[in-house]
Amino acid sequence: MKIVRSSRSDRPGGYLDGQMLIAMPSMHDERFERSVIYMCAHSAEGAMGIIVNQLAPDIQFSDLLVQLEIVPKAELIQLPKTVGAIRVLRGGPVETGRGFVLHSADFFIENSTLPIDEGICLTATLDILKAIAHGEGPHSAVLALGYAGWAPGQLESEIQANGWLHCDADPDLIFGSETEAKYQQALRKIGVGIGNLASEAGHA
DSSP states (O other): OOOOOOOTTTOOTTOOTTEEEEEOTTOOOTTTTTOEEEEEEEETTEEEEEEOSOBOTTOOHHHHHHHTTSSOGGGGGGSOHHHHTOOEEEOOSEEEEEEEEEEETTOOOTTTEEEEETTEEEEOSHHHHHHHHTTOSOSSEEEEEEEEEEOTTHHHHHHHTTOEEEEEOOHHHHHOSOGGGHHHHHHHHTTOOHHHHHHHHTOO
């Protein structure tokens, strides 16, 4: 997948790259129910984001390093302690067999790392996993399997139909360890309570 983004200086108004997308309680698509999505790209050509509040079931980051033959199983005990803190997320329903690393901007691979906004980057190559395994990776990172994607105009239509809210991103929403609390956390950022939203969702 090619990610197309406009630069901050020439980006038209209304695009949400670098923002958090928050599912409304009325969202009945189980893939996105109560989801918080970090928007990596949004333009006239479509949108792409990573769900940051759904853990991938029964998958540990260290297990993936072994499966991808980055680290032999016998050497797992020698991995840096920071490796154990990296969460593996269910990033979305598209390309679920592919890994995407959202990370802090203190790590960059030429022609592989995409700077997004406010010190957040995306890298989708094995090189970043190798760097993390050797203690040379970014200070903060999450690994997502798959991503959420929208065709041109699709996300705008869903927002107009009251499917999504949005708020500013912050490192805790992306990298915080309390994964399941991020939905409430995102709503608090915009001063909205889940009870209020639930009642409003029942009224046209």
